[in-house]
Amino acid sequence: MGRIIVVTSGKGGVGKTTCTANLGMALARNGRSVALMDADFGLRNLDLLLGLENRVVFTALEVLAGQCRLEQALVRDKRQTDLVLLPAAQNRNKDSVTPEQMKQLAYALTKKYDYVIIDCPAGIEMGFQNAIAAADEAIIVTTPEISAVRDADRVIGLLEAHRVKNVKLIINRIRPAMVQANDMMSVADVQEILSVPLLGIIPDDEKVIVATNRGEPLVLSEEASLSKMAFNNIVQRMEGKEIEFLDLNAAYDTLFARIRRFFK
Numbered sequence: 001m002g003r004i005i006v007v008t009s010g011k012g013g014v015g016k017t018t019c020t021a022n023l024g025m026a027l028a029r030n031g032r033s034v035a036l037m038d039a040d041f042g043l044r045n046l047d048l049l050l051g052l053e054n055r056v057v058f059t060a061l062e063v064l065a066g067q068c069r070l071e072q073a074l075v076r077d078k079r080q081t082d083l084v085l086l087p088a089a090q091n092r093n094k095d096s097v098t099p100e101q102m103k104q105l106a107y108a109l110t111k112k113y114d115y116v117i118i119d120c121p122a123g124i125e126m127g128f129q130n131a132i133a134a135a136d137e138a139i140i141v142t143t144p145e146i147s148a149v150r151d152a153d154r155v156i157g158l159l160e161a162h163r164v165k166n167v168k169l170i171i172n173r174i175r176p177a178m179v180q181a182n183d184m185m186s187v188a189d190v191q192e193i194l195s196v197p198l199l200g201i202i203p204d205d206e207k208v209i210v211a212t213n214r215g216e217p218l219v220l221s222e223e224a225s226l227s228k229m230a231f232n233n234i235v236q237r238m239e240g241k242e243i244e245f246l247d248l249n250a251a252y253d254t255l256f257a258r259i260r261r262f263f264k
Contacts, residue, residue, distance in 0.1 A: 002035075002110035005117050006135035006164070010151030012122030014143045015172040015202075018212060019231075020119040021049040023139075025217040026235040027115055028083035035074070035113040037106065038088040039131035040121035041096055047087050050077060051215025059089040064101050070108055079220065084113070094126045099133035106134035124158060132159060137166040139199060143173045144185035149193055156196060168199035170234065175204045176248045200234035202227055203248050 007020045017040075024036045037060070038046040047053045058073035063086075070086075077083040086105065089096065102118075109116045120131035132138065138159050142152040152169075159167055171190050178184035187201055205227040211218040219231050226246060236243045 002033075002113045002116050003137060004106050004110060004135050005115065005137045005139060006039075006120050006132050007117060007139045007141060008120035008128065008131065008155055008159075009141045009148070010122070010124060010128075010155040011142070011148045014141050014148050015208075016122075016141045017045050017049055017119050018208060019139070019141050019170060019172065019202075020046060020117055022217045022219050022231045023235060023238070024083055024115070024117050025050075025077075025080060026219040026231050027238070028077070028080040029219065030235060030239070031082070032114040033082045033112070034115045034117065035084050035086060035109040037086045037102075037109070037116060037118045039102065039118050039127060040094075041088045041127065041130075042090065042093045043121065044088040044090055046119050047075070047085060048215060049212055050085060050217065052077065052085055052087075053215070056087045059087045060105055061089040061092060061096060063105065064097065070105070094121065094130065097130050099130050102130045103134040124155065128155075128158075132162055132164060135164050137168070138164050139168050139170055140194070140196065141170045141172055142190065142194070144171060144179075144187075144190055146185070149185065149190055153194055156194060167196045169194055169196045170200045170202065171198070172202045173204040174201055174248060180249070198245070199237055200230055201245055201248065202230045203246075 007016050009016050024034045027034045038044045047056055052075045055075050058068040062068045063070050063073045074084040106116050118131050121127035140152050142148045179186045203226045207225050208218055208227055218228050233243045
């Protein structure tokens with residue numbers, strides 16, 4: 001039976017879907033079979049980030065209505081055949097699916113895939129309840145902003161109330177220069193507030209935006225970057241390996257030193 005992991009946050013715009021796409025792709029590249037579920041009915045975006053939007057024929061709703069088999073609705077990635085997507089319907093709202101139906105879909109996927117990763121919509125209403133219904137584990141994604149951290153704290157409490165005990169944290173869009181200037185919360189600040197184990201730190205990176213707009217997850221890029229390394233390290237930790245966290249301050253200090261040498 002595969003692991004069911006929900007990627008959530010509470011607040012919108014913190015990078016849940018980007019993390020879901022990159023972690024799923026990185027796991028598939030490591031030889032794991034992965035099914036990604038888009039739980040954002042009405043506003044699906046996971047297909048866009050994976051570059052699979054033109055290949056969606058059926059959605060989770062057609063599966064539940066008996067209009068197609070689960071295998072027919074799964075969109076197989078053209079670059080990594082071990083990665084599939086179960087898309088959400090765009091023309092329905094979040095009340096079109098129940099938590100029990102989400103469990104049914106997720107449990108069926110665990111029979112064939114090592115990982116079932118559910119991309120949770122923003123908020124804590126019905127879409128959130130659906131997304132966490134089947135989850136054994138959760139990844140909280142937050143940015144180092146007080147509003148995002150407060151929403152993440154609220155979501156952690158709701159996950160615990162729903163008996164999702166294995167909760168890990170990803171801090172996204174860290175800017176070391178702003179942290180050093182005391183203009184942004186540090187990793188330690190966020191950890192102190194949320195009190196859940198840290199899974200990864202992802203620096204703010206324009207390459208993520210470029211990759212997103214191209215429908216090519218950053219982990220597929222041939223170009224080296226700290227963000228790509230961060231995603232790959234997170235996947236190694238998900239697999240149970242002990243990987244040191246990136247020292248972003250040292251990395252950026254080295255970068256600026258190179259820039260200064262170039263101009264000299």
